[in-house]
Amino acid sequence: MHRSARASEFGINGNEVREEQEDEVMEILARVEHNLNDLAQGLSLLGLKRCSWCKRFLRSSDPGALFGGDGELVCFGCVPAWWPSRREQLSCEDRKKIEGNLVFWLRSFHNAHLVKDSRKTSENQPVKFELVASCLECRGTGTLMGDRRCRYCDGPGAVRVVVPERTR
Numbered sequence: 001m002h003r004s005a006r007a008s009e010f011g012i013n014g015n016e017v018r019e020e021q022e023d024e025v026m027e028i029l030a031r032v033e034h035n036l037n038d039l040a041q042g043l044s045l046l047g048l049k050r051c052s053w054c055k056r057f058l059r060s061s062d063p064g065a066l067f068g069g070d071g072e073l074v075c076f077g078c079v080p081a082w083w084p085s086r087r088e089q090l091s092c093e094d095r096k097k098i099e100g101n102l103v104f105w106l107r108s109f110h111n112a113h114l115v116k117d118s119r120k121t122s123e124n125q126p127v128k129f130e131l132v133a134s135c136l137e138c139r140g141t142g143t144l145m146g147d148r149r150c151r152y153c154d155g156p157g158a159v160r161v162v163v164p165e166r167t168r
Helices: 003-009 012-044 077-088 092-109
Strands: 049-050 057-059 066-069 072-075 113-115 127-134 158-164
Touching: 012 049, 066 077, 066 092, 072 077, 077 092, 077 127, 092 127, 092 158
Parallel strands: none
Antiparallel strands: 049 057, 066 072, 113 158, 127 158
Protein backbone atom coordinates (compact mmCIF):
# COMPACT_ATOMS: atom_id res chain seq x y z
CA MET A 1 0.00 0.00 0.00
CA HIS A 2 1.26 3.52 -0.81
CA ARG A 3 2.41 5.78 2.04
CA SER A 4 -0.13 8.54 1.44
CA ALA A 5 -2.92 5.98 1.34
CA ARG A 6 -1.81 4.60 4.73
CA ALA A 7 -1.52 8.09 6.24
CA SER A 8 -5.02 9.05 5.10
CA GLU A 9 -6.31 5.73 6.47
CA PHE A 10 -5.21 6.81 9.95
CA GLY A 11 -6.44 10.39 9.50
CA ILE A 12 -2.97 11.93 9.26
CA ASN A 13 -2.56 14.92 6.96
CA GLY A 14 1.01 15.19 5.64
CA ASN A 15 0.77 18.96 5.21
CA GLU A 16 -0.11 19.47 8.88
CA VAL A 17 2.84 17.34 9.97
CA ARG A 18 5.22 19.29 7.72
CA GLU A 19 3.92 22.64 9.00
CA GLU A 20 4.38 21.54 12.62
CA GLN A 21 7.95 20.42 11.86
CA GLU A 22 8.71 23.70 10.07
CA ASP A 23 7.39 25.65 13.06
CA GLU A 24 9.62 23.62 15.40
CA VAL A 25 12.65 24.17 13.17
CA MET A 26 11.98 27.92 12.99
CA GLU A 27 11.64 28.03 16.80
CA ILE A 28 14.95 26.21 17.24
CA LEU A 29 16.68 28.50 14.72
CA ALA A 30 15.35 31.59 16.50
CA ARG A 31 16.71 30.27 19.84
CA VAL A 32 20.11 29.49 18.31
CA GLU A 33 20.28 32.95 16.71
CA HIS A 34 19.37 34.58 20.04
CA ASN A 35 22.05 32.52 21.85
CA LEU A 36 24.68 33.48 19.26
CA ASN A 37 23.82 37.16 19.63
CA ASP A 38 24.14 36.81 23.41
CA LEU A 39 27.54 35.14 22.95
CA ALA A 40 28.77 37.90 20.63
CA GLN A 41 27.61 40.52 23.15
CA GLY A 42 29.41 38.67 25.95
CA LEU A 43 32.63 38.53 23.95
CA SER A 44 32.46 42.28 23.33
CA LEU A 45 32.08 42.82 27.09
CA LEU A 46 35.30 40.82 27.54
CA GLY A 47 37.15 43.23 25.23
CA LEU A 48 36.86 41.36 21.95
CA LYS A 49 35.64 42.99 18.77
CA ARG A 50 34.62 41.45 15.49
CA CYS A 51 36.13 42.03 12.06
CA SER A 52 33.36 43.13 9.72
CA TRP A 53 34.82 41.07 6.86
CA CYS A 54 35.99 37.70 8.21
CA LYS A 55 33.83 37.84 11.38
CA ARG A 56 36.72 36.72 13.61
CA PHE A 57 36.96 38.15 17.11
CA LEU A 58 40.15 39.98 18.06
CA ARG A 59 41.33 41.74 21.21
CA SER A 60 40.39 45.39 21.16
CA SER A 61 43.26 46.11 23.57
CA ASP A 62 45.72 45.42 20.72
CA PRO A 63 45.72 48.63 18.63
CA GLY A 64 47.24 46.85 15.63
CA ALA A 65 44.61 44.10 15.47
CA LEU A 66 41.71 46.06 14.01
CA PHE A 67 41.53 49.16 11.83
CA GLY A 68 38.52 51.35 12.53
CA GLY A 69 37.83 52.94 9.19
CA ASP A 70 34.55 54.81 8.86
CA GLY A 71 32.95 52.99 11.79
CA GLU A 72 33.79 49.63 10.25
CA LEU A 73 36.30 47.40 12.06
CA VAL A 74 38.60 45.38 9.79
CA CYS A 75 41.43 43.08 10.88
CA PHE A 76 44.90 43.40 9.40
CA GLY A 77 44.48 40.19 7.39
CA CYS A 78 41.38 41.56 5.63
CA VAL A 79 42.72 45.05 4.82
CA PRO A 80 44.24 44.10 1.41
CA ALA A 81 40.84 42.89 0.16
CA TRP A 82 38.71 45.40 2.07
CA TRP A 83 40.43 48.68 1.13
CA PRO A 84 40.20 48.50 -2.70
CA SER A 85 36.47 47.76 -2.57
CA ARG A 86 35.78 50.24 0.23
CA ARG A 87 37.67 53.14 -1.31
CA GLU A 88 35.50 52.97 -4.43
CA GLN A 89 32.40 53.58 -2.31
CA LEU A 90 33.72 56.71 -0.56
CA SER A 91 33.60 60.34 -1.56
CA CYS A 92 36.96 61.92 -2.37
CA GLU A 93 37.07 63.77 0.95
CA ASP A 94 36.15 60.70 3.02
CA ARG A 95 38.60 58.55 1.06
CA LYS A 96 41.51 60.89 1.79
CA LYS A 97 40.63 61.01 5.49
CA ILE A 98 40.31 57.24 5.91
CA GLU A 99 43.29 56.58 3.66
CA GLY A 100 45.41 58.87 5.84
CA ASN A 101 44.30 57.02 8.95
CA LEU A 102 45.00 53.68 7.26
CA VAL A 103 48.51 54.72 6.27
CA PHE A 104 49.19 55.98 9.80
CA TRP A 105 47.86 52.69 11.28
CA LEU A 106 49.91 50.53 8.89
CA ARG A 107 53.08 52.51 9.61
CA SER A 108 52.51 52.54 13.37
CA PHE A 109 51.57 48.91 13.93
CA HIS A 110 52.62 46.88 10.88
CA ASN A 111 56.04 48.20 9.89
CA ALA A 112 54.79 49.71 6.64
CA HIS A 113 57.12 52.15 4.96
CA LEU A 114 56.72 54.81 2.30
CA VAL A 115 58.39 54.55 -1.09
CA LYS A 116 58.77 57.88 -2.86
CA ASP A 117 59.89 56.55 -6.23
CA SER A 118 57.17 54.37 -7.74
CA ARG A 119 59.73 52.72 -10.04
CA LYS A 120 61.66 51.33 -7.07
CA THR A 121 60.80 47.80 -6.06
CA SER A 122 61.18 46.15 -2.70
CA GLU A 123 63.61 43.47 -3.79
CA ASN A 124 65.14 42.85 -0.39
CA GLN A 125 61.92 42.07 1.46
CA PRO A 126 58.77 40.17 0.44
CA VAL A 127 55.69 42.39 0.32
CA LYS A 128 52.36 41.42 1.89
CA PHE A 129 50.54 44.22 0.10
CA GLU A 130 50.95 47.80 -1.00
CA LEU A 131 48.77 50.75 -1.80
CA VAL A 132 49.14 54.20 -3.30
CA ALA A 133 47.91 56.99 -1.04
CA SER A 134 47.82 60.76 -1.04
CA CYS A 135 50.84 62.23 0.69
CA LEU A 136 49.89 63.12 4.26
CA GLU A 137 52.36 66.01 4.49
CA CYS A 138 51.36 68.00 1.41
CA ARG A 139 47.78 66.63 1.34
CA GLY A 140 48.22 65.45 -2.22
CA THR A 141 49.29 68.80 -3.67
CA GLY A 142 52.96 67.93 -4.18
CA THR A 143 54.13 71.23 -2.70
CA LEU A 144 54.87 72.55 0.77
CA MET A 145 54.69 76.18 1.81
CA GLY A 146 53.60 77.41 -1.57
CA ASP A 147 56.29 76.71 -4.13
CA ARG A 148 58.62 74.23 -2.42
CA ARG A 149 58.43 70.68 -3.64
CA CYS A 150 57.22 68.25 -0.96
CA ARG A 151 60.16 66.37 0.54
CA TYR A 152 58.00 63.36 1.49
CA CYS A 153 56.57 62.51 -1.92
CA ASP A 154 59.06 64.42 -4.13
CA GLY A 155 56.25 66.27 -5.86
CA PRO A 156 53.60 63.94 -7.29
CA GLY A 157 51.37 64.25 -4.21
CA ALA A 158 51.17 60.49 -3.73
CA VAL A 159 53.29 57.87 -2.02
CA ARG A 160 53.46 54.10 -2.24
CA VAL A 161 52.87 52.40 1.10
CA VAL A 162 54.53 48.99 1.33
CA VAL A 163 53.65 46.50 4.05
CA PRO A 164 56.30 43.81 4.43
CA GLU A 165 55.31 40.14 4.57
CA ARG A 166 56.39 39.65 8.17
CA THR A 167 54.91 42.07 10.60
CA ARG A 168 54.64 41.92 14.32
